[in-house]
Amino acid sequence: MKLLYSPASPYARKVLVLAHETGQADAITVQGATPSPTAGAPDVTAHNPLGKVPALILDDGSCLYDSRVICEFLDARSKGPRLFPEGEARWDALVRQALADGLLDAALITRYERVLRPEGLRWDAWDAGQIGKIEAALDRIEAVVADMPVLDIGTVAIACALGYLDYRYPDLAWREGRPATAAWYAVFEGRPSMTATEPPKG
Amino acid sequence: MKLLYSPASPYARKVLVLAHETGQADAITVQGATPSPTAGAPDVTAHNPLGKVPALILDDGSCLYDSRVICEFLDARSKGPRLFPEGEARWDALVRQALADGLLDAALITRYERVLRPEGLRWDAWDAGQIGKIEAALDRIEAVVADMPVLDIGTVAIACALGYLDYRYPDLAWREGRPATAAWYAVFEGRPSMTATEPPKG
Missing domain, CATH: 1.20.1050.10 (Glutathione S-transferase Yfyf (Class Pi); Chain A, domain 2)
Incomplete structure (x- = not known):
């Protein structure tokens, strides 16, 4: 999996923190991207039309966004701790x-x-x-x-x-x-x- | 349940559409609110500090937000159709x-x-x-x-x-x-x- 990422983005950080906490940091290749709200970065918009990071590119080429969706996806495939509780x-x-x-x-x-x-x-x-x-x-x-x-x-x-x-x-x-x-x-x-x-x- | 709602808000509409589709529209009392990004409406901020609608006030007084959270909550208590699929x-x-x-x-x-x-x-x-x-x-x-x-x-x-x-x-x-x-x-x-x-x- 490849994560389109900006080190200044707190939403991207949330994804990486969850990846670390669930033991999946090594499964993710981080790729730097620097989109702006006034000018979409082509390396991002090719995957996420909204032109935002984080976006997670899966091995089949499909792309997950935004940070909430990526976090829940990673959590669901965690073999260790889970950060999305079930129930109340x-x-x-x-x-x-x-x-x-x-x-x-x-x-x-x-x-x-x-x-x-x-x-x-x-x-x-x-x-x-x-x-x-x-x-x-x-x-x-x-x-x-x-x-x-x-x-x-x-x-x-x-x-x-x-x-x-x-x-x-x-x-x-x-x-x-x-x-x-x-x-x-x-x-x-x-x-x-x-x-x-x-x-x-x- | 009471839904803080603005008829112009597409996020609030999303919640109500889901309520209708899952047979729960009658369980929700809609209460009009008109927050603005420059001036929070006190009737909203008392429940959702972000001052945005939709916000769903439960019978115990607790409040759910934002629209994604409310939609998933209502879906989980649906006795009819479910709009959040499980699995892939x-x-x-x-x-x-x-x-x-x-x-x-x-x-x-x-x-x-x-x-x-x-x-x-x-x-x-x-x-x-x-x-x-x-x-x-x-x-x-x-x-x-x-x-x-x-x-x-x-x-x-x-x-x-x-x-x-x-x-x-x-x-x-x-x-x-x-x-x-x-x-x-x-x-x-x-x-x-x-x-x-x-x-x-x-």
Whole structure:
């Protein structure tokens, strides 16, 4: 299997963390790709018409996307730990994944607003609305972090979201006023799956 | 169960279509909500910190989001048809859902760009990049539509995406050059689940 990947993408990181946690990292060949929202990268669009990473190219040439689909697929073929629970626990895990992905959607869109969009075309109310979503999601995480299981797709997604904030939004200082999340992440970010997938420095 | 809903939201429509197809429409009370990306609606953020619809409030007060999670939850409790296949067919269905959701993500973000953002702050390259994603997704749908099953979560998502283009992007004329998709949708949009959930006119 070949994973179209960008080291800066938190969604791609989520896939790789799950691959590590389920013992499948060696089964995946990572191929770098750098798509942009304004210009699709041909090496990506040939497989995923949406032009986004991560995308997982299977041995038969078919392609799976987006990160949620790839994560569930890899989990289903895991011979070790499983991160998508069955039964009632599934919904709690999937909602936490949706919470983390939603935080990331807001963080990515704000990154495009602040960095990619020409300076004169930026819109403060948009920026503020998206940052508000990030803050509200962080507050929800703080409220539920003590009740989370050690490891499921929800905790992986939350860890990747927090890691992205450290990477791209250090000034947001997400730990302030959220001691439970800060303490949880201090442990989780030390997992081998997390240290093996850290975003590039600088 | 109470569904926080906007009649203009294609993701909310996807949930309601699935509810109809699985015989659960009567079990859901729809509650109108009109969140915006720049100002979260308090009646939504109290349940979903991301401030988006759809969100499904369960009888115990807990809340499920986003649309994918709600759809899978409702499907799992269906006593009738099931739209999330098990086994290998699952990945094809989930990829088609991701394709349709990705098309909609691009369509929604472009709607915000063209309608919500002040005119002087709009960015042509962003608009063009997102429309390019929509066109590429439509071309992929055209390539696979003949091989789709009659009904699964992927076909529901694709139908809701096409319905949204008819609603918000009539000038895009998505049927042009895509006769197979046009013929497929002409049949699918006649399903009672689709006619019961049409977006408002005008």
